[in-house]
Amino acid sequence: MIAEAFENREPQGSKQLILDRLRGRAVPSDGLPEVDPGRLIKFDDRIRQFQETLEFVGGESHLVDSPEQVREILEGIDAFSSADRIASTYPEAIEPTVDLAKVSDPHLLSSLGWTIARGEFAIAENGAIWIDGATLPHRVMIFIAQYLAIVVSRSQIVDHMHDAYARIGAPRPGFGVFVSGPSKTADIEQSLVLGAHGCRKLQVFLTP
Amino acid sequence: MSIALPIVDHPQAAKDFVNNVPRSHWHDDSLWFVRTKRDRQAQSLPEWEYLRETASAIKRHTIANLPDYLQEFEANAIRMGAVVHWAADAAEHNEIVLGLLRKNKTHRIIKSKSMLTEECGLNEFLIDNGIDVVDTDLGERIVQLRGETPSHIVLPAIHIKKEEVGETFHQHLGTRKGEADPQVLTEAARGHLRGKFLEGEVGITGVNFGIAETGGIVVCTNEGNADLGVSLPRIHIACMGIEKLVPRFENLAVFTRLLARSATGQPITSYTSHFHGPRDENSELHIVLVDNGRSRIRDSDTFRDALNCIRCGACMNTCPVYRRSGGHSYQATVPGPIGSVLGPTKDMKAHKSLPYACSLCGSCTDVCPVKIPLHHQLLAWRSELVGKRLLAWNKRVGMKAASWLFRHPRLFFTAGYTARVALKYLPKSLTHNRLNEWAIDRDLPDPPKQSFRAWYAQNRNVAKPEQPE
Ligand code: SF4
Secondary structure, three states: OHHHHHHOOOOOOHHHHHHHHHHOOOOOOOOOOOOOHHHOOOOOOHHHHHHHHHHHOOOEEEEOOOHHHHHHHHHOOHHHHOOOOEEEOOOOOOOOOOOHHHOOOHHHHOOOOEEEEEOOEEEOOOOOEEEEHHHOOOOHHHHHOOEEEEEEEOOOEEOOHHHHHHHHOOOOOEEEEEEOOOOEEOOOOOOOEEOOOOOOEEEEEEEO | OOOOOOOOOHHHHHHHHHHOHHHHHHHHHHHHHHHHHHHHHHHOOOOHHHHHHHHHHHHHHHHHOHHHHHHHHHHHHHHOOOEEEEEOOHHHHHHHHHHHHHHOOOOEEEEOOOHHHHHHOHHHHHHHOOOEEEEOOHHHHHHHHOOOOOOOOOOOOOOOOHHHHHHHHHHHHOOOOOOOOHHHHHHHHHHHHHHHHHHOOEEEEOOOEEEOOOOEEEEEEOOOHHHHHHHOOOEEEEEEEHHHEEOOHHHHHHHHHHHHHHHOOOOOOOEEEEEEOOOOOOOEEEEEEEOOOHHHHHHOOOOHHHHHOOOOOHHHHHOHHHHHHOHHHHOOOOOHHHHHHHHHHHOOOOOOOHHHOOOOOOHHHHHOOOOOOHHHHHHHHHHHHHHOOOOOHHHHHHHHHHHHHHOOHHHHHHHHHHHHHHHHHOOHHHHOOOOOHHHHOOOOOOOOOOOHHHHHHHHOOOOOOOOOO
């Protein structure tokens, strides 16, 4: 009978049809549970926990005190010193070689070697960093660059995802992403390979 | 829509896989490895059980109030600038997607993993309509190039050996013959798919979570393929089952903590992307909400909780039957314990053998992050199938006889005696014949010397139970 009801629908009538089907069966329920913060994990040393977890998920982290130090460390990496197309939203340390404001079509970023981006805050329990899309002239820069570096303040590390979402607050139209380690796959016989479609490696700089 | 599906006989479909003993063991070990990674992550969080309980309660609340939350979601998604479509079934879903592609005169699609589009047969439908669809998840691309279907919802190519991937890539991507190094093969796929990403005109993704309160959607991947696929083209189509909702933004915390830990033993996926509306004023975000039988599952008090599923795959990784028989033996989009619950909701007759592809060990229920009582549901299916007379005759006759016997103590006594004697003297040719599938790989136990009844009569005065303190 259900199949018949579906077949007799009007064009574009499916919204009402689906809602009617659902409303036709009242299901009693308890209220929406609230999470009790007292029952959640707390880390004594969030910086260390973040660094260890990031390493576990294949990323590398550096404690730095100044933008110059970020530059020094990056320049010591071969893949960086030999890269010519660099996007950066952290010009204090790295001047971009690609002027993102002049790029009208994201496809033009296909040969990007590096992206240096800012993170808003990081999460100790899972090594993730929140990147607010509003800081990115093109969101594809996070995913298309061969290598990614994220700069985030080490005073901005929260314990877990509950604190993370509380921190983001009410989302505005747009985009945001938690990045935890470089892109990866284990689709061939469960062997972990870093660098699936997104960045091959991830460097995280923890500034004061 | 009611297509008569072929009747799946799980034992028959599993035969080849199981008979290849080294391969079956290799598959078993691969999945057990994933299961142990999951255990390590679960044990690292003292609040793990609390999270599971909370996740389950959030989902039950959402499913109960689904019509309200769907409307809230739609209103907010529109406010964010998305276009929302409603599809009652798979056919309508496919038509909506094709309509969008036609309207925009687009022919090249890049797609990230979505079990919903697998369920709807979207790829085949689009290809039949002259559209080029490229799966971009590495595992899905491998099975696509081989003309197969995924055998696992999180690890689509878990059944394929690296040498076989090498051969497929040699044929399609021109890698060196005999190349079997996962690093090299992944690199080849990266290069090949980069080209496809750049050519893609529309990006299609699934949805892990939709948020009623904000009208946003969340997509989780490790490879970054969903993000790359929707950050380049102008149009993003997100296909979402109506059960994927959570009421509030903050609820995502519970689910993002559970999902990857349960799925692959990672603390979170590499990318957890939140989309609220389209990329910019020149772009479009279409969200297709699909029922396709979900409202019917919601009607059932017994099976409703199956809609809690967040498609983590943990129940498959732990299932002794799945691990040894392989995902394809289920011949369903979703295999394993949850697939065996969902299959019969679509077509009870076609999938009637799936609730029996289960030892009722309960391991699936123990690992499920949203606490679906999977093995109870599988048992419930068995009684429904019996009620509908859909049980195979050899099981039906056996069960009837057993139930009759248990209701007649005297006969039970005699039968027990006969069996003890018979087990001792019957030749193997009689117990191990074609009619007794159970005995194919097993031996009958040595018969006990006496019945429990006789033992009790002898010992009741000797073996007094200990007095409670
Ligand atoms: S039923 Fe539970 S364990 Fe299985 S895939 Fe769904 S959420 Fe994961």
